[in-house]
Amino acid sequence: MSPVIVEGLCKCYGAVKAVDDVSFTVAQGEVFALLGPNGAGKTTTVEILEGHRGRDGGQVSVLGFDPATGGRAYREHIGIVLQEAGFEDEFSVAELVRLYAGFYPRPRDPYEVVEQVGLKDKRDARVRTLSGGQRRRLDLALGLVGRPEVLFLDEPTTGFDPAARHHAWELIDGLRAGGTTILLTTHYMDEAQHLADRVAVLRAGRLVAIGSPDTLVAGEPASVLSFRLPDGTAVADLPALAGRVEAHGPVVSVETTRPAGDMHALTGWALERGIELTALTLTRPSLEDVYLDLVSEAAS
Numbered sequence: 209m210s211p212v213i214v215e216g217l218c219k220c221y222g223a224v225k226a227v228d229d230v231s232f233t234v235a236q237g238e239v240f241a242l243l244g245p246n247g248a249g250k251t252t253t254v255e256i257l258e259g260h261r262g263r264d265g266g267q268v269s270v271l272g273f274d275p276a277t278g279g280r281a282y283r284e285h286i287g288i289v290l291q292e293a294g295f296e297d298e299f300s301v302a303e304l305v306r307l308y309a310g311f312y313p314r315p316r317d318p319y320e321v322v323e324q325v326g327l328k329d330k331r332d333a334r335v336r337t338l339s340g341g342q343r344r345r346l347d348l349a350l351g352l353v354g355r356p357e358v359l360f361l362d363e364p365t366t367g368f369d370p371a372a373r374h375h376a377w378e379l380i381d382g383l384r385a386g387g388t389t390i391l392l393t394t395h396y397m398d399e400a401q402h403l404a405d406r407v408a409v410l411r412a413g414r415l416v417a418i419g420s421p422d423t424l425v426a427g428e429p430a431s432v433l434s435f436r437l438p439d440g441t442a443v444a445d446l447p448a449l450a451g452r453v454e455a456h457g458p459v460v461s462v463e464t465t466r467p468a469g470d471m472h473a474l475t476g477w478a479l480e481r482g483i484e485l486t487a488l489t490l491t492r493p494s495l496e497d498v499y500l501d502l503v504s505e506a507a508s
Protein backbone atom coordinates (compact mmCIF):
# COMPACT_ATOMS: atom_id res chain seq x y z
CA MET A 209 0.00 0.00 0.00
CA SER A 210 1.28 3.50 -0.80
CA PRO A 211 2.46 5.32 2.34
CA VAL A 212 0.57 8.47 1.31
CA ILE A 213 -2.92 8.32 -0.22
CA VAL A 214 -4.99 11.45 -0.80
CA GLU A 215 -8.44 11.07 -2.35
CA GLY A 216 -10.80 13.94 -3.17
CA LEU A 217 -9.29 16.22 -0.52
CA CYS A 218 -11.19 19.47 0.10
CA LYS A 219 -10.61 22.39 2.46
CA CYS A 220 -12.41 25.74 2.43
CA TYR A 221 -11.84 28.93 4.36
CA GLY A 222 -15.17 30.71 4.05
CA ALA A 223 -15.69 31.19 0.32
CA VAL A 224 -12.05 30.33 -0.54
CA LYS A 225 -11.57 26.76 -1.78
CA ALA A 226 -7.98 26.38 -0.57
CA VAL A 227 -7.87 22.69 -1.62
CA ASP A 228 -10.44 21.57 -4.17
CA ASP A 229 -10.87 17.83 -4.84
CA VAL A 230 -7.17 16.93 -4.86
CA SER A 231 -6.08 13.28 -5.26
CA PHE A 232 -2.61 11.74 -5.43
CA THR A 233 -0.54 8.95 -3.95
CA VAL A 234 3.13 8.88 -2.98
CA ALA A 235 5.05 5.60 -3.25
CA GLN A 236 7.47 4.19 -0.69
CA GLY A 237 10.88 5.88 -1.02
CA GLU A 238 9.57 8.45 -3.50
CA VAL A 239 10.36 12.17 -3.39
CA PHE A 240 7.14 13.96 -4.36
CA ALA A 241 7.07 17.75 -4.82
CA LEU A 242 4.00 19.95 -4.57
CA LEU A 243 4.42 23.02 -6.76
CA GLY A 244 2.20 26.03 -7.31
CA PRO A 245 2.02 29.81 -6.98
CA ASN A 246 1.52 31.58 -3.65
CA GLY A 247 -1.86 30.68 -2.24
CA ALA A 248 -2.26 27.56 -4.43
CA GLY A 249 -2.99 25.30 -1.46
CA LYS A 250 0.35 23.54 -0.95
CA THR A 251 0.82 24.37 2.73
CA THR A 252 -2.83 23.61 3.49
CA THR A 253 -2.48 20.18 1.83
CA VAL A 254 0.77 19.40 3.65
CA GLU A 255 -0.60 20.57 7.00
CA ILE A 256 -3.66 18.33 6.59
CA LEU A 257 -1.31 15.40 5.90
CA GLU A 258 0.77 16.30 8.94
CA GLY A 259 -2.36 16.32 11.12
CA HIS A 260 -2.02 20.02 11.87
CA ARG A 261 -5.18 21.05 10.07
CA GLY A 262 -8.61 19.52 9.66
CA ARG A 263 -10.20 18.82 6.28
CA ASP A 264 -13.72 19.41 5.00
CA GLY A 265 -13.89 16.41 2.69
CA GLY A 266 -12.02 13.52 1.13
CA GLN A 267 -9.87 10.68 2.45
CA VAL A 268 -6.27 10.88 3.64
CA SER A 269 -4.07 8.00 4.73
CA VAL A 270 -0.39 8.31 5.73
CA LEU A 271 1.30 5.04 6.74
CA GLY A 272 -2.19 3.67 7.33
CA PHE A 273 -3.09 6.45 9.78
CA ASP A 274 -5.71 9.12 9.33
CA PRO A 275 -3.61 12.18 10.27
CA ALA A 276 -6.69 13.88 11.75
CA THR A 277 -7.02 11.19 14.43
CA GLY A 278 -3.57 9.53 14.47
CA GLY A 279 -2.30 11.47 17.46
CA ARG A 280 1.07 10.76 19.00
CA ALA A 281 1.36 7.24 17.53
CA TYR A 282 1.12 8.80 14.07
CA ARG A 283 3.55 11.64 14.80
CA GLU A 284 6.23 9.17 15.93
CA HIS A 285 6.42 7.88 12.36
CA ILE A 286 6.72 11.18 10.54
CA GLY A 287 9.12 14.10 10.41
CA ILE A 288 8.12 17.68 9.76
CA VAL A 289 10.18 20.63 8.62
CA LEU A 290 8.00 23.72 8.70
CA GLN A 291 8.57 27.05 6.95
CA GLU A 292 8.85 28.94 10.20
CA ALA A 293 9.30 26.80 13.23
CA GLY A 294 9.34 28.66 16.53
CA PHE A 295 12.17 27.44 18.76
CA GLU A 296 13.31 27.99 22.26
CA ASP A 297 16.03 30.52 21.44
CA GLU A 298 18.09 29.96 24.57
CA PHE A 299 18.81 26.29 23.81
CA SER A 300 22.02 25.38 22.05
CA VAL A 301 21.76 23.55 18.73
CA ALA A 302 22.89 20.23 20.28
CA GLU A 303 20.53 20.59 23.25
CA LEU A 304 17.53 21.21 21.03
CA VAL A 305 18.29 18.28 18.71
CA ARG A 306 18.77 16.01 21.75
CA LEU A 307 15.49 17.27 23.21
CA TYR A 308 13.64 16.43 19.99
CA ALA A 309 15.33 13.03 19.80
CA GLY A 310 13.76 12.27 23.17
CA PHE A 311 10.25 12.59 21.67
CA TYR A 312 10.75 9.57 19.40
CA PRO A 313 11.03 5.85 20.11
CA ARG A 314 13.90 5.15 17.65
CA PRO A 315 15.77 8.41 17.21
CA ARG A 316 18.92 8.88 15.19
CA ASP A 317 22.14 9.93 16.90
CA PRO A 318 21.67 13.69 17.51
CA TYR A 319 25.38 14.35 17.05
CA GLU A 320 25.41 12.69 13.63
CA VAL A 321 22.30 14.59 12.56
CA VAL A 322 23.84 17.93 13.54
CA GLU A 323 26.92 17.03 11.52
CA GLN A 324 24.85 15.83 8.57
CA VAL A 325 23.06 19.18 8.22
CA GLY A 326 26.37 21.05 8.38
CA LEU A 327 26.00 22.56 11.86
CA LYS A 328 28.87 20.74 13.58
CA ASP A 329 30.72 24.01 14.20
CA LYS A 330 27.55 25.53 15.66
CA ARG A 331 26.54 22.66 17.93
CA ASP A 332 27.14 24.69 21.09
CA ALA A 333 25.80 27.99 19.70
CA ARG A 334 22.54 29.40 21.10
CA VAL A 335 19.71 29.12 18.59
CA ARG A 336 19.12 32.88 18.71
CA THR A 337 22.64 33.50 17.33
CA LEU A 338 22.10 31.41 14.16
CA SER A 339 21.72 33.01 10.74
CA GLY A 340 18.50 32.46 8.79
CA GLY A 341 20.05 29.68 6.66
CA GLN A 342 21.53 28.01 9.73
CA ARG A 343 18.10 28.00 11.39
CA ARG A 344 16.67 26.27 8.35
CA ARG A 345 19.38 23.64 8.67
CA LEU A 346 18.41 23.21 12.29
CA ASP A 347 14.77 22.79 11.16
CA LEU A 348 15.99 20.00 8.91
CA ALA A 349 17.92 18.35 11.76
CA LEU A 350 14.81 18.41 13.95
CA GLY A 351 12.74 16.86 11.16
CA LEU A 352 15.28 14.07 10.68
CA VAL A 353 16.23 13.12 14.20
CA GLY A 354 13.17 10.93 14.81
CA ARG A 355 14.13 8.62 11.89
CA PRO A 356 10.85 9.37 10.06
CA GLU A 357 9.32 6.98 7.54
CA VAL A 358 7.58 9.91 5.87
CA LEU A 359 9.24 13.32 5.91
CA PHE A 360 7.37 16.55 5.13
CA LEU A 361 9.56 19.42 3.95
CA ASP A 362 7.91 22.81 3.47
CA GLU A 363 10.25 24.91 1.30
CA PRO A 364 13.28 23.19 2.79
CA THR A 365 16.00 25.31 1.17
CA THR A 366 14.47 28.80 1.20
CA GLY A 367 17.20 31.16 2.41
CA PHE A 368 20.03 28.69 1.82
CA ASP A 369 23.16 29.83 0.03
CA PRO A 370 23.88 27.83 -3.17
CA ALA A 371 26.41 25.52 -1.52
CA ALA A 372 24.05 24.82 1.40
CA ARG A 373 21.24 24.11 -1.08
CA HIS A 374 23.34 21.52 -2.91
CA HIS A 375 24.34 20.01 0.41
CA ALA A 376 20.65 19.75 1.40
CA TRP A 377 19.87 18.10 -1.94
CA GLU A 378 22.54 15.48 -1.29
CA LEU A 379 21.08 14.89 2.13
CA ILE A 380 17.57 14.44 0.69
CA ASP A 381 18.93 12.13 -2.03
CA GLY A 382 20.60 10.08 0.72
CA LEU A 383 17.35 9.85 2.72
CA ARG A 384 15.50 8.67 -0.37
CA ALA A 385 18.19 6.04 -1.00
CA GLY A 386 17.61 4.86 2.57
CA GLY A 387 13.88 4.37 1.81
CA THR A 388 12.40 7.52 3.39
CA THR A 389 9.30 8.78 1.62
CA ILE A 390 9.49 12.55 1.18
CA LEU A 391 6.81 15.08 0.36
CA LEU A 392 8.13 18.57 -0.20
CA THR A 393 6.91 21.95 -1.35
CA THR A 394 9.18 24.31 -3.22
CA HIS A 395 9.16 27.41 -5.40
CA TYR A 396 12.50 26.43 -6.94
CA MET A 397 11.94 24.53 -10.17
CA ASP A 398 15.60 23.45 -10.36
CA GLU A 399 15.12 21.92 -6.91
CA ALA A 400 12.00 20.04 -8.03
CA GLN A 401 13.72 18.92 -11.24
CA HIS A 402 16.76 17.71 -9.32
CA LEU A 403 15.05 16.06 -6.35
CA ALA A 404 11.56 14.96 -7.26
CA ASP A 405 10.62 11.61 -8.74
CA ARG A 406 7.22 13.16 -9.42
CA VAL A 407 5.71 16.61 -9.06
CA ALA A 408 2.12 17.80 -8.70
CA VAL A 409 1.22 21.32 -9.78
CA LEU A 410 -1.55 23.03 -7.84
CA ARG A 411 -3.28 26.21 -8.82
CA ALA A 412 -6.10 27.84 -6.88
CA GLY A 413 -6.57 24.61 -4.94
CA ARG A 414 -6.84 22.34 -7.96
CA LEU A 415 -4.35 19.82 -9.26
CA VAL A 416 -3.48 20.88 -12.83
CA ALA A 417 -0.69 18.38 -13.61
CA ILE A 418 1.07 15.40 -12.09
CA GLY A 419 4.00 13.32 -13.32
CA SER A 420 7.76 13.02 -13.38
CA PRO A 421 9.58 16.23 -14.33
CA ASP A 422 10.82 14.51 -17.51
CA THR A 423 7.32 13.42 -18.52
CA LEU A 424 5.94 16.91 -17.99
CA VAL A 425 8.76 18.45 -20.01
CA ALA A 426 8.37 15.81 -22.75
CA GLY A 427 4.77 16.94 -23.24
CA GLU A 428 6.08 20.36 -24.25
CA PRO A 429 6.69 20.13 -28.00
CA ALA A 430 8.90 23.13 -28.80
CA SER A 431 12.66 23.52 -28.43
CA VAL A 432 14.41 26.86 -28.73
CA LEU A 433 17.30 27.55 -31.10
CA SER A 434 19.17 30.69 -30.26
CA PHE A 435 22.15 32.50 -31.82
CA ARG A 436 23.66 35.91 -32.34
CA LEU A 437 22.91 37.47 -35.75
CA PRO A 438 26.19 37.74 -37.68
CA ASP A 439 27.41 41.30 -38.37
CA GLY A 440 26.12 42.63 -41.69
CA THR A 441 23.09 40.31 -41.77
CA ALA A 442 19.45 40.97 -40.96
CA VAL A 443 16.67 38.64 -39.83
CA ALA A 444 15.24 38.92 -43.34
CA ASP A 445 18.43 37.30 -44.74
CA LEU A 446 17.93 34.09 -42.74
CA PRO A 447 16.75 30.95 -44.58
CA ALA A 448 13.15 29.78 -44.31
CA LEU A 449 12.64 28.01 -40.97
CA ALA A 450 9.79 25.88 -39.64
CA GLY A 451 9.89 27.60 -36.23
CA ARG A 452 8.78 31.01 -35.04
CA VAL A 453 11.62 33.52 -35.34
CA GLU A 454 11.99 36.36 -32.86
CA ALA A 455 14.80 38.91 -32.60
CA HIS A 456 15.75 40.52 -29.29
CA GLY A 457 18.37 43.04 -30.41
CA PRO A 458 21.13 41.00 -32.09
CA VAL A 459 19.99 37.73 -30.46
CA VAL A 460 17.64 35.59 -32.51
CA SER A 461 15.53 32.83 -31.01
CA VAL A 462 13.56 30.26 -32.97
CA GLU A 463 10.87 28.31 -31.15
CA THR A 464 10.58 25.14 -33.17
CA THR A 465 9.02 21.69 -33.17
CA ARG A 466 11.49 20.67 -35.92
CA PRO A 467 14.85 21.41 -34.27
CA ALA A 468 16.93 19.10 -36.51
CA GLY A 469 15.58 20.57 -39.75
CA ASP A 470 15.87 24.17 -38.59
CA MET A 471 19.37 23.62 -37.21
CA HIS A 472 20.39 22.05 -40.54
CA ALA A 473 18.95 24.93 -42.57
CA LEU A 474 20.64 27.53 -40.38
CA THR A 475 24.08 25.96 -40.19
CA GLY A 476 24.00 25.16 -43.95
CA TRP A 477 23.14 28.79 -44.64
CA ALA A 478 26.01 30.02 -42.42
CA LEU A 479 28.56 27.58 -43.87
CA GLU A 480 27.68 28.53 -47.46
CA ARG A 481 28.41 32.16 -46.61
CA GLY A 482 31.51 31.40 -44.53
CA ILE A 483 30.05 33.06 -41.46
CA GLU A 484 29.98 31.86 -37.88
CA LEU A 485 26.83 31.64 -35.76
CA THR A 486 28.11 32.64 -32.37
CA ALA A 487 26.35 31.72 -29.12
CA LEU A 488 24.43 29.01 -30.97
CA THR A 489 22.40 26.87 -28.57
CA LEU A 490 19.50 24.45 -28.76
CA THR A 491 17.54 24.08 -25.52
CA ARG A 492 14.66 21.92 -24.46
CA PRO A 493 12.05 23.60 -22.26
CA SER A 494 12.81 23.32 -18.55
CA LEU A 495 10.39 22.34 -15.81
CA GLU A 496 10.13 26.07 -15.09
CA ASP A 497 8.85 26.77 -18.63
CA VAL A 498 6.31 23.96 -18.35
CA TYR A 499 5.26 25.11 -14.89
CA LEU A 500 4.75 28.70 -16.05
CA ASP A 501 2.63 27.48 -18.97
CA LEU A 502 0.57 25.27 -16.68
CA VAL A 503 -0.20 27.93 -14.09
CA SER A 504 -1.02 30.56 -16.70
CA GLU A 505 -3.15 28.15 -18.77
CA ALA A 506 -5.09 27.24 -15.68
CA ALA A 507 -5.59 30.93 -14.94
CA SER A 508 -7.19 31.65 -18.29
Ligand SMILES: Nc1ncnc2c1ncn2[C@@H]1O[C@H](COP(=O)(O)OP(=O)(O)OP(=O)(O)O)[C@@H](O)[C@H]1O
Pocket residue numbers: 221224225226244245246247248249250251252253
Ligand atom coordinates in the same frame (compact mmCIF):
# COMPACT_ATOMS: atom_id res chain seq x y z
N1 LIG B 1 -5.95 30.04 8.29
C1 LIG B 1 -6.45 30.51 7.15
N2 LIG B 1 -7.58 31.27 7.13
C2 LIG B 1 -8.11 31.72 5.99
N3 LIG B 1 -7.58 31.49 4.78
C3 LIG B 1 -6.47 30.75 4.72
C4 LIG B 1 -5.82 30.23 5.90
N4 LIG B 1 -4.74 29.52 5.51
C5 LIG B 1 -4.67 29.61 4.17
N5 LIG B 1 -5.70 30.34 3.68
C6 LIG B 1 -5.98 30.62 2.25
O1 LIG B 1 -5.98 29.37 1.56
C7 LIG B 1 -5.34 29.48 0.30
C8 LIG B 1 -4.19 28.49 0.21
O2 LIG B 1 -3.15 28.86 1.12
P1 LIG B 1 -1.83 28.00 1.32
O3 LIG B 1 -1.08 28.61 2.45
O4 LIG B 1 -2.19 26.57 1.41
O5 LIG B 1 -1.06 28.28 -0.05
P2 LIG B 1 0.42 27.89 -0.50
O6 LIG B 1 0.31 27.21 -1.82
O7 LIG B 1 1.11 27.12 0.57
O8 LIG B 1 1.10 29.32 -0.67
P3 LIG B 1 2.63 29.87 -0.45
O9 LIG B 1 3.38 29.42 -1.67
O10 LIG B 1 2.44 31.33 -0.42
O11 LIG B 1 3.15 29.27 0.83
C9 LIG B 1 -4.93 30.95 0.16
O12 LIG B 1 -5.93 31.62 -0.56
C10 LIG B 1 -4.88 31.42 1.61
O13 LIG B 1 -5.15 32.81 1.68
